[in-house]
Amino acid sequence: xxxxxxxxxxxxxxxxxxxxxxxxxxxxxxxxxxxxxxxxxxxxxxxxxxxxxxxxxxxxxxxxxxxxxxxxxxxxxxxxxxxxxxxxxxxxxxxxxxxxxxxxxxxxxxxxxxxxxxxxxx
Amino acid sequence: xxxxxxxxxxxxxxxxxxxxxxxxxxxxxxxxxxxxxxxxxxxxxxxxxxxxxxxxxxxxxxxxxxxxxxxxxxxxxxxxxxxxxxxxxxxxxxxxxxxxxxxxxxxxxxx
Numbered sequence: 001x002x003x004x005x006x007x008x009x010x011x012x013x014x015x016x017x018x019x020x021x022x023x024x025x026x027x028x029x030x031x032x033x034x035x036x037x038x039x040x041x042x043x044x045x046x047x048x049x050x051x052x053x054x055x056x057x058x059x060x061x062x063x064x065x066x067x068x069x070x071x072x073x074x075x076x077x078x079x080x081x082x083x084x085x086x087x088x089x090x091x092x093x094x095x096x097x098x099x100x101x102x103x104x105x106x107x108x109x110x111x112x113x114x115x116x117x118x119x120x121x122x
Numbered sequence: 123x124x125x126x127x128x129x130x131x132x133x134x135x136x137x138x139x140x141x142x143x144x145x146x147x148x149x150x151x152x153x154x155x156x157x158x159x160x161x162x163x164x165x166x167x168x169x170x171x172x173x174x175x176x177x178x179x180x181x182x183x184x185x186x187x188x189x190x191x192x193x194x195x196x197x198x199x200x201x202x203x204x205x206x207x208x209x210x211x212x213x214x215x216x217x218x219x220x221x222x223x224x225x226x227x228x229x230x231x232x233x
Contacts, residue, residue: 037224044124044226045168045211060221094167101174105215106156107222110170110179 002027004095004113012089012120018082022095022113029053029071033098034078035109036069038091046091050098051078085120092117125150126212126225133231134202142197142228144212150223152193155215159188159197162209162227171210172197199230207232 008020022034036048049059051069059067068081082089093116096109127145134140144157151157159172170179172188185200195214199206212225 045213045224047222047224058221061219099173105217106174107215108156108158108170108173108213109160109168110173112167112169114167 002032002097002111004097004111006093006095006113006116008116008118010117010119012085012118013122014086014120015084018080018085018089018118018120020080020093020095020116020118022078022080024076024078024097027097028073029076029078030073033100033107034069034071035096035098036067036080037094037096037109037112039094039115040088040091048080048082048093087120090118090120124226125216125219125223126214128210128212128225128228130226131229131231133233134199135233136202136204138202139198139200140202140230142199142210142212142230144195144197144225146193146195146214146216148193149218150193150214150216151190151195153217155217157188157190157195158213159186160211160213162211163205164208168211202232204232206230 003025005023012018030053033050033052035050039045051057071078094112096112099108160168161171162168176188187198189196209227211227216223
């Protein structure tokens with residue numbers, strides 16, 4: 001059974017880079033699609049993007065210029081990097097396994113990590 | 123403002139049934155994309171409740187069911203139990219935004 005756990009700094013200064021890591025157990029990051037999703041305080045969930053082995057990726061167009069997701073197969077982890085952060089990037093960040101139906105855009109997310117609160121503030 | 127619209131809250135008494143709506147547009151639900159539902163119990167990670175055309179993971183009781191019509195979808199919960207008190211989110215794909223989108227979430231209170 002796949003389990004995920006986010007880690008990283010809980011506080012990032014404005015204009016700096018946010019870096020989070022998701023450690024996967026019970027499955028290999030070399031298979032499946034791996035995603036990041038966030039939820040700002042008092043707002044809904046927002047899909048950030050996914051990465052899969054062999055370098056394939058897709059990002060939310062509204063965030064694409066600032067984000068990158070990478071895989072570390074040796075450590076069975078995947079990471080999120082977001083640059084030039086502002087207060088609007090304050091959110092709980094979740095990592096998740098993205099379930100993909102071949103040939104379809106009908107994807108869903110299962111399971112999810114517990115989430116990590118990242119606050120952007122000086 | 124979330125792409126998919128959900129009521130902020132619903133409530134029901136134990137044993138009763140409730141329905142949570144999820145309203146989209148012609149570029150997401152109305153375009154025929156599936157709607158998924160997630161449950162987030164207090165202090166825990168979201169969990170998949172319904173996927174595809176009303177499919178449930180084996181751990182989810184059949185009291186939970188999903189449906190879709192036009193540009194809207196619904197999650198029905200029958201025989202409410204105290205343990206169902208949680209936040210519920212819908213999710214689909216949006217072709218105009220070229221990405222996966224969620225509703226704002228609905229808080230279910232079991233009276």
